[in-house]
Amino acid sequence: MSNDAVVVENLTRIYRPRRGSEVLALDRISLTVPYGQVHGLLGPNGAGKTTLVKILSTVLAPTSGRALVCGHDVTVHTRLVKPRIGIVFGGERGLYTRLSGRQNLRYWASLYRLPRAEISRRTDSLLDRVGLADRADERVETYSRGMKQRLHLARGLIADASVLFLDEPATGLDPVAAREFRRLVEQLRTEGRTVLLTTHDMAEAEALCDRVTLIDHGRILATESPRTLAGLATRRRYVTVDARDAEALGQLDALPGVDRVDRDGNTIRIHVDHTDALEAVLRLLVESGVTTLCTSPPGLEEVYLDLIGDRGLAV
Numbered sequence: 001m002s003n004d005a006v007v008v009e010n011l012t013r014i015y016r017p018r019r020g021s022e023v024l025a026l027d028r029i030s031l032t033v034p035y036g037q038v039h040g041l042l043g044p045n046g047a048g049k050t051t052l053v054k055i056l057s058t059v060l061a062p063t064s065g066r067a068l069v070c071g072h073d074v075t076v077h078t079r080l081v082k083p084r085i086g087i088v089f090g091g092e093r094g095l096y097t098r099l100s101g102r103q104n105l106r107y108w109a110s111l112y113r114l115p116r117a118e119i120s121r122r123t124d125s126l127l128d129r130v131g132l133a134d135r136a137d138e139r140v141e142t143y144s145r146g147m148k149q150r151l152h153l154a155r156g157l158i159a160d161a162s163v164l165f166l167d168e169p170a171t172g173l174d175p176v177a178a179r180e181f182r183r184l185v186e187q188l189r190t191e192g193r194t195v196l197l198t199t200h201d202m203a204e205a206e207a208l209c210d211r212v213t214l215i216d217h218g219r220i221l222a223t224e225s226p227r228t229l230a231g232l233a234t235r236r237r238y239v240t241v242d243a244r245d246a247e248a249l250g251q252l253d254a255l256p257g258v259d260r261v262d263r264d265g266n267t268i269r270i271h272v273d274h275t276d277a278l279e280a281v282l283r284l285l286v287e288s289g290v291t292t293l294c295t296s297p298p299g300l301e302e303v304y305l306d307l308i309g310d311r312g313l314a315v
Contacts, residue, residue, distance in 0.1 A: 002068075003034055005069065006032065008066075008067045011062050012028050026051055027048075029220050035162075036192045036193070037194055038188075042212050042213065043215040047200075048215055049167075056069055056165060056196070058082060062075070070163060072084075084163055087165045088152045088166045089152060089168070094152065097139065101137075102136040105126060122158060129154070130151065132147060132151060146177025149177065164195045169197070211223060211225055237272045239270040239285070240293065241285060242292060252284065255284065258272055
């Protein structure tokens with residue numbers, strides 16, 4: 001048995017509308033996701049992330065190539081794949097808002113043909129786990145966005161899926177709801193479940209994912225851990241300083257190796273593109289009277305901007 005929950009080999013998907021030109025959504029991509037890993041698909045809108053999830057979840061057929069989930073081909077052994085996966089969407093897609101949370105879960109459990117006693121037990125357990133037990137019998141239309149997202153996660157787990165696809169799961173959530181949702185995803189990792197997360201939110205990918213795949217225009221640009229991806233830009237450094245502490249900040253733009261200087265109120269962030277330039281910047285700042293400063297390496301956001309640019313960026 002393979003150690004990989006998801007295997008994608010030379011996968012291509014072309015949309016052929018009745019009118020207009022063909023759209024190449026996925027261009028011969030290959031990817032593996034080991035069991036028990038939280039793996040992020042990071043890219044702008046239209047990059048091909050959702051198309052890949054639809055193929056892996058048997059909703060869409062590839063034009064060429066193949067994809068395996070838990071060792072089963074998603075187009076050949078569809079019936080073997082479906083019981084092993086769960087899909088969690090962002091927003092209200094897939095929920096029946098005029099039904100209660102409990103009724104939604106029971107309906108989805110029945111589609112998996114679970115025994116009646118098991119449906120009741122699993123529904124109660126999941127409602128309690130996602131913090132909806134007290135509101136279980138109220139209509140979903142009365143739920144907040146965060147509550148709906150927690151119900152989505154319960155729905156994705158109703159068949160005890162070993163592989164979960166989370167498609168933009170935190171879109172529109174307030175900070176508190178997003179934190180709760182991330183905590184639930186962390187619990188899934190500790191249980192050994194595999195999670196494939198699509199997002200264009202760098203903070204979400206950096207906080208949750210063991211590995212991240214950067215994808216744009218249907219092509220994979222890189223697949224690494226968030227920390228390793230940040231290493232792609234190791235020459236870069238950032239210096240943050242309080243403008244009120246310095247007298248010679250006007251000289252920064254002229255220093256070799258300084259890409260740009262961003263000013264935001266009393267805070268200045270200096271973008272330096274190599275180590276020698278960093279030394280010169282620090283010397284100038286200290287000589288000009290700076291007493292407090294902070295240096296930092298690039299994060300996932302900077303790597304994203306380097307490789308993809310700011311098209312569709314959302315933080």
